[in-house]
């Protein structure tokens with residue numbers, strides 16, 4: 001069990017707006033170690049699978065289309081209390097509600113184009129990391 005790991009994506013809006021470096025800097029400065037990382041553009045099939053828990057939500061296809069609209073940076077991060085600490089670092093889903101200084105507060109455009117993903121549980125972090133990285137890609 002890798003309970004000290006979380007999975008993140010820097011979403012297409014933040015990549016397009018040139019925030020990749022600043023976001024990685026915030027992540028590293030908050031004490032996270034990068035265990036795995038890649039710069040890729042998701043396919044529709046991958047994005048649908050990733051967000052399948054939201055399949056019944058009205059915004060599902062908008063979200064999928066947004067997530068495949070440009071490249072993303074996917075990463076596995078390690079730190080004590082990784083899930084909770086990373087959710088705190090990124091802030092609320094809607095950037096309007098995200099606390100001052102959080103990544104979404106600083107870099108997000110909207111509730112959909114909200115700059116970053118962060119796993120919400122250890123179980124989902126493991127599932128999401130396995131979707132994107134083989135064991136040989138984690139260091």
Ligand code: GDP
Nearest residue numbers: 059062063092093111112113114116117118120
């Ligand atoms: P998260 O855990 O903070 O990422 O939030 P959720 O798991 O609830 O939602 C997943 C992603 O769906 C969010 O990060 C947003 O990109 C998107 N999303 C959430 N709520 C909405 C919404 O009401 N409208 C739209 N268009 N997208 C949403």
